Amino acid sequence: DAGVIQSPRHEVTEMGQEVTLRCKPISGHNSLFWYRQTMMRGLELLIYFNNNVPIDDSGMPEDRFSAKMPNASFSTLKIQPSEPRDSAVYFCASSLPWVGGGDGSPLHFGNGTRLTVT
């Protein structure tokens, strides 16, 4: 089991540039989540996909952020244009569905992408 794979691990970019973060979920997991972690706000859910379909993007901070999941094994989070306040660690996580609300299948997190926007 390779786990959730994120790339790149570190990204340093200048304000105004486009940034694309990538995620490969665990095979067989049909739920995928993008989180952002900062000292000030802790862990925030940005967007959630189920079976490749975005279900809830209410956590996406603004239109500069977009996420896609073209297939079950790949997702991207794009920031365009990037700003210094976007600096954070971005995590992708995947899970199995909670069938009938009953089993509490845990989230499996990748190691994150540390984004620095200067």
Add this chain to the structure above:
Amino acid sequence: AQSVTQLGSHVSVSEGALVLLRCNYSSSVPPYLFWYVQYPNQGLQLLLKYTTGATLVKGINGFEAEFKKSETSFHLTKPSAHMSDAAEYFCAVSAPYLGSNFGNEKLTFGTGTRLTIIP
């Protein structure tokens, strides 16, 4: 609506001493409760969870937690701290919905407690 409060953003204990990390929750329906651990430069990983049944749950690395409904608490304990336990710990709450296939999207994390182990 649901929420989690972790008391103490930083906790230090001596190696071999008891670890106690506090978590109180608020939920309008019977909750599912989780503890996740984050080691430096890594993502979160599940330590243990409470869904239904036995209120004392055991997790990995010798940790356990007890669901106390009357106190709305889910404190994490370990009898004897080890240097490798140094990490950040997150309590989380979710609410399963009958007939729903979803659940993790309802997960609410606490702000985390950084555990330091003193040699």
